[in-house]
Amino acid sequence: MDGDTLFTIGDLARRTGLTVKTIRFYSDTGIVPPTDRSPAGYRLYDIGALTRLDLVRTLRDLGLDLAVIRQVLDREVSVPEVAAAHADALEVQIRTLRLRRAVLRAVAKRGSSPEEMDLMHKLAKLSDHERRRLITDFIDDTFGGLDANADFVDMMRSAMPELPDDPEPEQVDAWVELAELTQDPDFRAAVRRMAEYQAAERDQGDRTGLHHDLTETVRDSVGRALDAGIAAASAEAAPIIDALTARYAQTFSRADDADLRHWLLTRLEIAGDPRAERYWHLLAVINGWPVPPSLTPVFTWFTQALRARTGQHSRVE
Secondary structure (H helix, E strand, O other): OOOOOOEOHHHHHHHHOOOHHHHHHHHHOOOOOOOEEOOOOOEEEOHHHHHHHHHHHHHHHOOOOHHHHHHHHOOOOOHHHHHHHHHHHHHHHHHHHHHHHHHHHHHHHHOOOHHHHHHHHHHHOOOHHHHHHHHHHHHHHHHOOOOOOHHHHHHHHHOOOOOOOOOOHHHHHHHHHHHHHHOOHHHHHHHHHHHHHHHHHHHOOOOOOOOHHHHHHHHHHHHHHHHOOOOOOOHHHHHHHHHHHHHHHHHOOOOOOHHHHHHHHHHHHHHOOHHHHHHHHHHHHHHOOOOOOOOHHHHHHHHHHHHHHHOOOOOOO
């Protein structure tokens, strides 16, 4: 085949796999204009037109619109420039589709109502900045203006929900639950009470940190009691409580007496809202972190056992 060979629309259709109607449309709009016409007036195309038509088909298959294709053909923009821009646009579309898929799977799993599905979609499509802002507002509202433990507040501010580009339904579900939780006025009030109590304790000299060592001691001691089936109100629980209150007395430099036990019970009840632990578990699911085992059964047992020893009813409703 030499450079003088001319093709009819039918020839182009057979060579490119495009329909005659499509090629005629490209020709009429000037995207692939005819090279010449036959004596009978039929459109003819040279090898350059065939190459141009192949490029048009490829770009259309990649999803580019005709306006952009015309710019490429007229050399107003280069193929690499168009490819880069289109790849970026596709990345956004892919992320959106993945998110929609995850929302739909979460809705199917939940059996959500139309209203819940709408809420899930709105929350799921928030940007990273918007998600962080929602959590930051929650932290500001609950800890603002208080002398709370700075390390703990910093830890909360650093642990932001990072929903991945291709989230699992469980991650979308966890993010929706976390968003709802942080907007719940009752939960906000409960966390504010915790923060106010902590600030008051710090004003009285408690600046010993987050007491991870005490948490581990309680986890080990009460965990063994739970494994052994020891009831919180039973006589068998008494030595466990005695050992734990002695440890608290040592840590806080206080006498191990009735006042310490009343103080400890108040401390446990204020900090014992299981929704606070749920907050961290949801964050772990969203961010793909290992989800730690729940301490709620441990501290529930500890609180009940301590209350049984003090004869005191719950102070926190």
